[in-house]
Amino acid sequence: MKYFDFWQRWLLVVSWIIVLFGLAMALLNTTPIFDLMNDRVNPVFWGDGPVPHASALFMQWIYGVLGATVAGWGVFMVFITRFPFHRQERWARDAMVVGLLLWYVVDMSITLYFKVAFNAALNTTLFIMGMLPIVMTW
Numbered sequence: 338m339k340y341f342d343f344w345q346r347w348l349l350v351v352s353w354i355i356v357l358f359g360l361a362m363a364l365l366n367t368t369p370i371f372d373l374m375n376d377r378v379n380p381v382f383w384g385d386g387p388v389p390h391a392s393a394l395f396m397q398w399i400y401g402v403l404g405a406t407v408a409g410w411g412v413f414m415v416f417i418t419r420f421p422f423h424r425q426e427r428w429a430r431d432a433m434v435v436g437l438l439l440w441y442v443v444d445m446s447i448t449l450y451f452k453v454a455f456n457a458a459l460n461t462t463l464f465i466m467g468m469l470p471i472v473m474t475w
Contacts, residue, residue, distance in 0.1 A: 355414060378456065381452060
């Protein structure tokens with residue numbers, strides 16, 4: 338049981354990281370904390386020049402609503418991981434697998450189409466961190 342508990346806790350930590358990242362995306366996207374992401378994503382669309390004002394406002398809005406969505410998705414993952422996944426209910430594992438796969442395939446398709454390497458790396462890291470405990474406890 339200790340083996341399963343380790344991976345369940347791992348997935349719980351990943352789920353909380355998703356919640357926190359979503360909140361940061363929603364609330365801190367215009368602060369220096371978010372520059373790590375903005376400095377790597379913005380040049381893909383605006384080159385080396387400054388982001389136009391109207392685009393910056395759109396980014397603030399889209400990161401806000403996307404961050405709220407990510408945080409909400411993370412909360413679902415926390416509850417599924419904490420309760421039904423912990424009880425090893427098959428539907429919880431299946432829901433996590435299907436949800437992670439759907440997100441990864443769609444997000445990565447769009448990311449690769451627009452050639453946003455930073456997001457591809459972030460997605461792949463998060464996907465591996467989320468799928469690893471599921472695979473290890475299958």
